[in-house]
Amino acid sequence: MPLTPIVSGLGLVSPVGYGAQPTCAALRAGISRFARLEDIVDRQGEPVVVSKIHEIKSFAAQAKEIATACCREAMSKISPHNLSRRNVGVSLLQKDEGRPGGPFLFDRDVSDIAAELGLSSVSVETYPYGNAAGMKAIVDTQRRLEEDPTSLQIILGFDSLVHLETIAHFEKANRLKSASCARGLIPGEACACVVLESPAAIKRSARRTSYALVGTSCAYETRPVGSDQTCLGEGLTKAILGAMDAAGWSREAVGQVYCDLNGEVYRTHEWMLSLCRTLSNPFVAHPADCIGDVGAASCPLLIGMAVSAFERGYARGDTALVFCSSDGGLRGGLCLAPVVS
Secondary structure (H helix, E strand, O other), X not given: OOOOOEEEEEEEEEOOEEOHHHHHHHHHHOOOOOEEEEEEEOOOOOEEXXXXXXXXXXXXOOHHHHHXXXXXXXXXXXXXXXXXXXXXXXXXXXXXXXOOOOOOOOXXXXXXXXXXXXXXXXXXXXXXXXXXXXXXXXXXXXXXXXXXXXXXXXXXXXXXXXXXXXXXXXXXXXXXOXXXXXXXXXXXXXXXXXXXXXXXXXXXXOOXXXXXXXXXXXXXXXXXXXXXXXXXXXXXXXXXXXHHHHHOOOHHHOOEEEEOOOOOHHXXXXXXXXXXXHOOOXXXXXXXXXXXXXXXXHHHHHHHHHHHHHHHOOOOOOOEEEEEEOOOOEEEEEEEEEEEO
16 A cells, blocks of 8 residues: 655744744634735726735745745654654645746745754755645655655755736736635745644654645546636546545545635636535635635645644544646645544
8 A cells, every 4th residue: 555644844934923823723713814016007907905914025036034934833743863864855836837926935044044953964856846845845745755664854945926927917817806806816836834743753752642645636627727628627527536546435425525625716716616526515624715825835834734623623523625727727635634643
């Protein structure tokens, strides 16, 4: 059987919280953080609405500082002694290559962050696939953990759609939420980090409960947003079914879904078609209604929300499904469940 990655650490920086616990608590409470950019207007002359991390002067300029804090939080439960002599792999999640604006974090920055955190033997892989980049990274991470069960794998998503070129891109495509486009996306920004380890490495620790990625699958949608053809939801359906098959779950087994729905008609249409083919009647959470679309940070952020629900005791059942959709066509589904040792 394929190895099951275990979530051993979380770190989050978002418009509603500087840390995993405050971010997830605020999202659960439905606290939103939106503001108008008075110096940037849409085609109707109205200020563009975004979701910014207001405590930070410039998300892009402070990229390394933010990512370092996020990674430090995610690794806070791992003792320095446990880190010695372990190979560390970092999967850096970035925007879709076709989207203007960014990226804001690069391989060299990750190497500097690793050095500051005292990590050695660090390798970095970049995933420029937008919202679903984390899904592809986790599929590869599973293989890396099989090859080196003692290694530590870090999934780091860092993205901001609150950038002039990015905002202009969505406005031109009529995808930006505004007075003239009620069903559009709101640009957001976030940094999210998930630490993954093998079951063997977790057993050596004192933790009694852990959270396993019991099934992950990626697929491609041949009719992505902006296509001349109507989306039939085939890519997302395949990704969700693939993850559920890997986990051995039935459609009735999924009680809750965490996803990156962002208010766009395309994404809602795609999800409705996929839902009819894959699941029964799950509870659905989408943080974009509080912090906007956070791009490549989506997958690790959603994993953090699911893990927090399990840890805090408000999860609806003992299973959770996470899915993400990228503008370029990549789709990913992931099944998550607590494991008691």
